[in-house]
Amino acid sequence: MRYSQYFIPTVKETPSDAEVVSHKLMLRAGMIRKLAAGIYNYLPLGLRSIRKVEQIVREEMNRAGAIELLMPSVQPAELWQESKRWEQYGKELLRFKDRKDAEFCLGPTHEEVITDLVRREVKSYRQMPLNLYQVQSKFRDEIRPRFGLMRGREFIMKDAYSFDVSSEAADISYDKMYQAYRRIFQRCGLRFRAVEADTGSIGGSSSHEFMVLADSGEDAIVSCTACEYAANVEKAEARLFPPEHAEPRELEKVETPQKRSVEEVTAFLGIPASSLVKTLLCVADGEPVAALVRGDHDLNEIKLKHLLGCEELEMASEEVVERVTGAPVGFAGPVGLKIKIVADLVVQGMKNFVTGGNARDLHFKNVNIGRDFTPALIADIRNVVHGDPCPRCEAGHLEMWRGIEVGHVFKLGTKYSESLRATFLDADGKEQVIFMGCYGIGISRTVAACIEQNHDADGIIFPIPIAPFHCIISAVSTKDAEVMAACDELYRALTAVGVEVLFDDRDERPGSKFKDADLIGIPLRIVVGSKNLAEGKVELKYRKSGEVSLLTLAEAVETVKGLVVAALNQ
Amino acid sequence: MRYSQYFIPTVKETPSDAEVVSHKLMLRAGMIRKLAAGIYNYLPLGLRSIRKVEQIVREEMNRAGAIELLMPSVQPAELWQESKRWEQYGKELLRFKDRKDAEFCLGPTHEEVITDLVRREVKSYRQMPLNLYQVQSKFRDEIRPRFGLMRGREFIMKDAYSFDVSSEAADISYDKMYQAYRRIFQRCGLRFRAVEADTGSIGGSSSHEFMVLADSGEDAIVSCTACEYAANVEKAEARLFPPEHAEPRELEKVETPQKRSVEEVTAFLGIPASSLVKTLLCVADGEPVAALVRGDHDLNEIKLKHLLGCEELEMASEEVVERVTGAPVGFAGPVGLKIKIVADLVVQGMKNFVTGGNARDLHFKNVNIGRDFTPALIADIRNVVHGDPCPRCEAGHLEMWRGIEVGHVFKLGTKYSESLRATFLDADGKEQVIFMGCYGIGISRTVAACIEQNHDADGIIFPIPIAPFHCIISAVSTKDAEVMAACDELYRALTAVGVEVLFDDRDERPGSKFKDADLIGIPLRIVVGSKNLAEGKVELKYRKSGEVSLLTLAEAVETVKGLVVAALNQ
Known part of the structure; x- marks a missing residue:
């Protein structure tokens, strides 16, 4: 291609509205241009890289036995009502009516459409395993589209769906996809990690994310220095710490005027943050709950949500804190608290720690579980941190990375096949529900993630396989x-x-x-x-x-x- | 590919809701499945053929110097308001609001988006000629989607847009596309004709359609037996017939009880249809107009509309006919009529013809132009018919064909560049408006058209180049x-x-x-x-x-x- 006959409108100045490196560089390199918030033109150079990723994805999907088709972008509401996601999905699902007032949405994902197709066409166990995929522009009406292709509203995605006769067979399909994904990102020339992840709104029993490693990554992930274990921090399991061996000392009130934060209290008392227990007040489906984690740890809301089995979990408002503790924000503590208390595993092993005193300017010293308060639940509810022991092996500890999610594989089980009644006749002629998996790759996002990982002061440094x-x-x-x-x-x-x-x-x-x-x-x-x-x-x-x-x-x-x-x- | 590991759900029975051959066969062959009215899943076999067409299109576009990019499907209303098409486009344009209540549409075509991109990026004559294209799913909310992929709502299209410094340069770009299109359909292995066509709602100064020949085609087209001339009947020019040489006879009233249609009147009077002149009452932007065509000819409403320069043209209602002629429907004639009369070229040469008498059960014989009435306009306003002399050469006559439109190329002139202010600086540093062309191919439709042309009682007969x-x-x-x-x-x-x-x-x-x-x-x-x-x-x-x-x-x-x-x- 002759440059003079091509269309690469490069720009010298850094665009003012771009916050992250990939967004800046893709604009400057003439790879993309914004049409509307989160909606971009892919210019020739950008499209070439996107198509490179697409082609690698296609080859590896085909190699793994998946079959390409193409479903519509515009999907009828009826199918989403059947799966109950019409109500659940929220405003990210862009809905509209056609000229005859029939309700539709722009597909953010295609579980409903593919399950509908398969329930009509697949009748026998002989027709499975079946894995169908497509490469397509999707639309998600993000509340805050930003970072260029990193969090756009219209984006290109590969989505695959597997159909199997049993949970075991579905595991095999899942593993094939997992291996195909590893090959895909290897072939793209990217440094990445496959990590255990939460299944989120897609649902299902387990999932892995594929993370391109980059300092600017939105996700925190961990991997073990010794074994294969790797996980998103939102999912990463914390291991039980050995308990402290100390004699309980007498509970003691201590004045802490204007000292509210962990930093303020521990500095004032001259103790490390690990000697304090934070009491975080949340509201789970309307009911207040106190979560206790060590002062230097962070609460993992996803773990707490799963533990409580609630639909919605949010931090309590000032009003709720004052009503529940009788004190202003900053002095909550478990002693004497009348609501459900959930303590982190680490807190269970602590002795003689500091907590809030449920009164203005007051903390307790020498608090001890069992004697001073009794949690309703003790469980792993914190984020793991760098150096934590690996939950899977004895030898390693956890290292932290930043990552950008570019792929996600899910074991769906029968979530969609049950609600949409996708069944088959087994070898004995008995009707069974199909087991599903779904597997996504953000194609356009992969190019942006590649740039986040590979650039210097002068611009982009593409790996050869996905360079334009x-x-x-x-x-x-x-x-x-x-x-x-x-x-x-x-x-x-x-x-x-x-x-x-x-x-x-x-x-x-x-x-x-x-x-x-x-x-x-x-x-x-x-x-x-x-x-x-x-x-x-x-x-x-x-x-x-x-x-x-x-x-x-x-x-x-x-x-x-x-x-x-x-x-x-x- | 092993059939047993592929997904080709063929069907023995002919689906009841499919009216045309391609729709029936694509359903039976497991190439497509309906998701909603005019919205289809492209199953693996169907997608393979679509991708074959896509690839041929891409290769020929690249060969012609066009550059591929990809624009979004979701387009902001503002651009369509600038071009005035937000109001003009009608209900085929699917409109919706995003979560922030901003107005958008699903792109049925991309003149606005590409012109917006080019006005921001192209500043100098040195950057042209430029031809940008994409292959993409489009959406048009057809009032009556039908015939499977022949008239769907969501469909795959290749659209290209050329940008030039002058009308002459734009002609060269147009010709390159015209030649590329010829090669594309040749390479697809299809029998086709490139015909002159009306520009319709896209606008511009001239256009050609590429028609796959098939008896089931929706369009009537003509081509000359001797020269290169070919046109859509809606556009095909009629040639002036030599005038009849006969002495005008005296105007005569004749009773024609209950005889209204051309067939009834001519049978009753024992004359050929070519001795009668039909008076068709229309309403052009609210004003009644009488159009005269020979009894065996059909009025071409598009020609009449262009001639009158009106926005809307429709046949007059019974009430209007009675008010204007003073007679019930079936007896209208030009003699004594007080409204604008437009006569077809052929009528100009006729002598002593029959017309309605503007009174119940009455016709006139021996009517003559000039003596009995005077048309405001005499022009070509009829559809050509088989055997008409060619308008371009002396040797040939017109043959009729049925065709399916699969491609359309337009000279747009400055229609969009003016309304969106897409300008450039010429060699003298003077600001000029860009000249544009646009060029579409219905990719998914081409596969359906191929099947309309190539099938037998047993099924589809794919030409090798686009066979799955x-x-x-x-x-x-x-x-x-x-x-x-x-x-x-x-x-x-x-x-x-x-x-x-x-x-x-x-x-x-x-x-x-x-x-x-x-x-x-x-x-x-x-x-x-x-x-x-x-x-x-x-x-x-x-x-x-x-x-x-x-x-x-x-x-x-x-x-x-x-x-x-x-x-x-x-």
Whole structure:
């Protein structure tokens, strides 16, 4: 592709409304343009990367035996009413009426549509296992669309759905997808982790997220230094700590004027945060609950929600805190509290700790479970932290990472097949409910995540497999016929061996061409200038390392070809 | 692909709700399934054909220098308000509000979005010519969706938009697209015509439609037997007939009791329909108009509408007819009529003709233009008919065809660039308005049109280039190890040379396999049975001709490869 005949509207200035690196760089590199909040045009360069990811996904899905189809974006309300998600999904589901006043939505996901198709077409155990997938633009009406393609409203997704005769068979389908996902992100050239995750609103019994590692990632994840264990912090299990062995001391009131936060109280009392227990007041489906975690730990609301089995969980308002504790915010404590108390596992092993005193400017010292208060439940309700012992092995501890979720696989069980009555006849002619799994990859998001992970001050650093072009040829002077002839020769030779080349034939200063090349992140650059060319040489520069080699034209072609082939076959 | 591991839910019975052949066959062949009115799931087999068309389109667009991008489906109302189409487009434009009550629509076409992008990114004449295209699911809320993929609401379309510095440059871009479209439909293996067409609601100065020829086509088109001229009947120009040379006879009243229609009056009077002039009363933007066409001709409302320059044109109601003519419907005539009269060119040359008498049961004989009435306008306002002389050459006459519109190219001029202010600086630094063209192909519709054109009583007959698979291998007995080994060998050999093979390895009766193979329309079938195999032979059957040859395995591979390569390179 000749740069002069292509459409890459790069921008020098950093756009003011972009907060994260991938958003800034995709705008600057002319990969995307905003049409409306969370809705983007994918310009040619952006689309090329998206299509690369798409193609890798497709190949690996096919290899795993999944079959591609394409479902509509516009879905009738009836199916969502059958699954009960019409009411449950909330405002992210964009609903509308057609000209005949029939209700529809723009598909954010396709469990209902695919289950409807399968219940009509699959009648026998002989037709399974079946795994159907599609690549499609989805719409989710996010309340706060932001970060460019990282949290858009319209986005490209691959979604797959597996159908099996039993839970065991569904586990096999799930595992195939898990392995396919590993291959997909490996082939994209990304550093990632597959982590255990919460199933959220999709439902089902268990799930894994695929996280591209990046400091800017929204998700905190952990992995074990010794074994395979990895999980989203929202899901990561904390291990029981050995209890403290200390004699209970006498409960003691202590004045803590104006000291409310953990920092203020522990500094005032001269104790570490780990000697204090925070009392966090929540409201679970309307009922107040006190959650106790160690002062240096954070409450994991998802764990607490699952534990309580409630639909909604939120932090209590000031009014509720004052009504329940009789004190202003900052002095809540379990001693004498009349509501349900849930203590974290770690708190169970603590002795003689500090808590709020349920009165203004008052705390308790030497609080002890059992003697001073009795929790209704003791369970794992905190976020794990760096250095926690691994919940699965004896050898390792947990390391923390930041990650960007790009894939998510779910064991759905019979959630959708039961509500939509997707059944089959087993070998004995008996009607059974189908077991399902669903598997998503954010295709457009993967490109953004790739950029979050791979960039420097000059721009994007694409890995070869999902770069819009593998190689850019920069003609130092387009006026020099020999330079242009050498560029043409390189272009032809590289294209002939399957290398995708962008030939920068623009009549621009070399410096400006190099800046653009760095910005758009093409992994390999061949610079053709008259001085080197007089000696039969061109310069090959690696975008990532900055390394430069002086090579003959033939060597350059061989080297680039070798690098590209190796990267595509990794 | 092994049939047993694929998903092709064929159906024996003809679905009751399908009216046209392509709809019936696509349902029966397991290519599509309905989700809602005009909204279909593309099942794996259907998607494969769609993707074949898509790929040919993409290759030819790229070859013509067009650049692929992808715009959002969800478009903000503001842009449509700027182009004034928010009001004009009518109910086919599906509109909705997002969670923040902002107005959006589901894109039925993308002139506004692309013009907005280009006005922001293109500033100089140096950036043009520019042609940007996308392949995307569109939505049009048709009032009567029907005929399966022929007139769906959600459908896949390729839309391209060209941007040029002048009308002349825009003509060159238009011609490139016209040639690309010819190549596309040729490569798809379809019989088609490119015809001059009306520009309709898209607007612009001229356009061509690409019509797949099929008896079931909704459009009537004509082409000249001698020259290149071809047009949609709605647009086809009628040539001036030589005037009759006859002396005007005296105007005569004739009683025609209860004779209203052309057939009734001419039978009653014993004259040919070509001796009568029909007076058709219309209402143009609220004002009644009388249109005169020869008795055996049809009024072309589009021509009349353009001639009058009106926004709305409809046939007059009974009340209007009675008020304007003073007579019941069936007796209108131009003599003494007080409203605007428009006569067709052919009527101008007629002498001594019959018309209605503007009174119950009365007609006039020997009516003559100029003497008995004077039309306000004389112009071409009729549909051409089979055998009409060609408007462009002296040698040929017009032949009629039925066609299905699969592509449409438009010269838009400055319609959108003016309303959205898409301008550029020319070589002299002067601001100019961009000239545009737009170019659509109904991708999913092309597959349906292909089936309308290519089928028989047994099912679909796909041309090789857009068949879901090139070749099907039918194992007569899956129990026979030698048969299965031969199938495997053929499968491997054919796949290795790029032939796409569906291997029917199902444990079914051969008759049922052959029926499915015919139904889904795979162009080439290799039947592997033990009897022929004992002599080292297999059967190669051509779906289209029904011709059968007995070949060795090696010959079969060579023949199939040869046919496929030839078809793909046509």
